[in-house]
Amino acid sequence: MSHPVQPSPTRSLAHSLTNDQHLDLYYYMQLNRQLEERMVRLFRQNKIVGGLYSSLGQEAVSVGTAYALEPRDWLAPMIRNIGALLVKGFKPRDIFTQHMGKYTSPTQGKDGTSHFGDLKQRHVVSPTSMLGDLIPVMAGVAMGGRYLGQKIVAMTWIGDGGSSTGAFHEGLNLAASQKAPLVVVVENNQWAYSTPVARQVPIRDLANRAQAYGIRGLTADGNDVLAVYSAAKEAVDECRSGRGPVLLEVKTMRMRGHAQHDPAEYVPPAMLDYWKARDPIALFENYLTENNIGETGRKAEIDARIEQELDSDQDFAEQSPLPPPELAEQGVYCEGCHTIEAEWRRPLAEVMPPASSVEAVWTVSDFGAFRPPAALPRPAISVASHLKPATHAAKHIAKPAAKPPEKTHGKPPVALAPEPDLASAPALRVPFGRGPKDRAFRQEQQNAKDARRKDKRGKRR
């Protein structure tokens, strides 16, 4: 089973959002941006003790996707998903203190940036710097939640760069084979540090990877928060109804360097100009104005609230103490400081046989035999087109198992001239269970050889 990639129905679901929810989206995006702008200033004042990674221009991705989740759902952010953390209920002070290495930060100074989480209240898993790691972890969260009957959806993000890691593929494949309720958002921001996406992957749409896992792939305009929300909501709903996982690619642009130290001179200026004109917050502000949302001063109120919130939280962070050095030695192991508790939402009897099935059932049509990929869209340059026309021998080999190609209804598609029908390209096919060691196989080859020899002899005479 495979699903072709579908562009998400732009904004179709977004109409179900109320005016307040529209303003919520605005609030979180603007809070995300203003918070990061302040951190750039703090960085220049040497108040950020480590690196600073900007999500300028990507606010719609973090906010639009996370907004599609319910409070019970789980997420794991990447470095540029501060907006998602804000939607999940973390406060600007958490972000400020994390970056400044303060004792009051969620990790008490043990880690920086967006590397923090909260298992009990907000259901956020902390990322590591090893890209792709979160995908198997969140697949496990999705599987565990289902096992406990919690009806939760897990969501995580990965960049275009991180989508090349082994963990990405292992995690997605496990999630797909388990039908786990997991939404993986591929945040295609065009650059993996300095390497453009075209030099990392030979495909245009990263969501196409979904086909390989037999799951749904969606693409959305990452700079249109309503389009992102609509696509994410669709993905979350699919997962919640048991049809997950879903791979959602959002196309956007990293408007600054990889981190503050990187001037990103490798980015063509025209590219920046193109995306600057498509700034997600400016686009959304236009939308709000056109639709008379947030007029009568409500939007201005939000702006003022953000300023106030950031003032007080920045002040809190700057006044906060650094951690006591002896903290470095504490907390390597959990020695009774946490209780491990599972929140059961289904009767315990259900997880054990006979209530839970012990049938080992695998539904593989045709017992896994080779099937001509007639139904798949044909690549523009097919492997078969490079092959020479089938030889006698090849025809012989193919004969026993060869079925006539499936007939298509209506007019046959106008194929490129040199491209033979993949379904009837016999040279590619080895009948199931047969190969060079098979006596009948060798005999057929011999027969074909003999026949050719006879042919030649006849001609000579």
Place this chain on the structure above:
Amino acid sequence: MAEVTMLEAIRQALFEEMDRDPTVVMLGEDIGVYGGAFKATEGLFAKFGPERVIDTPVSETAIVGAACGMSYLGLRPIAEMQFIDFIACCFNQVTNFAAKSHYLWGAPVPMVIRGPSGAGVHGGPFHSANPEMYFLHTPGLKVVYPSTAYDAKGLLKSAVRDNNPVLFFEHKFLYRRIKEEIPDGDFTVPIGQAVVRRRGTDLTIVSYAAMAHTSLEAAEELAKEGIDAEVIDLRSLLPLDRETILASVKHTNRLLIVHEDTRTGGIAGEIAATVCESAFADLDAPVFRVTGLDTPVPYSPPLEQRFLPNAEKVAAAARELAKY
């Protein structure tokens, strides 16, 4: 009381822990219907079903990653490596994700990673590893390596109930070669406690897993020659029971460390350093060690035998040590 193999003791521990606690789930390759490559999980699928005994794709990173995720929800997953050698494939998930989780953001990972390890069965260089030292160097993990059926069962139960990621190494040479009467019903062996397997006065041999048996065998040989060796079985490598080692060295004054793992960077170095730091004045001789060679574990029997320590090699080193 029933006589069981180490493999059966492990299977019993898994069975009983899953039966006791519905938050215990298992993930691994071929652990379900097939019952595992060594049949350590045989019968678990029929009893507990596919939601609790999960056959996964061949994806060690996904197995350990998913186990981390499940543990964040309050479950206690047990991940099986079909052979512990394959833990190299998920090194990152183990050392960067699971091990650092509690220290960095207070999220405990009550997970067990278990798998068959060790040489002596002609498994070749990719099915004979003793990769414990990669993980001893990783704060946040616990590492357990039992040598008896009783300890295997008791320590595995402790590992499942521990709130931290525990690597549970099962020496496959011992799986079916040792049999032992173990008590019926529930019992545990605490993680982090070594045990003195043989009392002696002349020298201390510190070892673990299959080499604990080799060391005992050597000690019996030495006894015939009038050398009375004390043999300590570490059982847990992290945390390391330094007290038991130091106490022994303080009354024998001589230390020999035996491990199957390769020599350079093996645990012998850490133990020797500990003793030099804390009991230098008690030593009558330099610290000796008998270890695997600094090579991969070779396949062919004479090569593998050359690689492995054995009772003769241990006894020979002990004789040298006793001469001081």
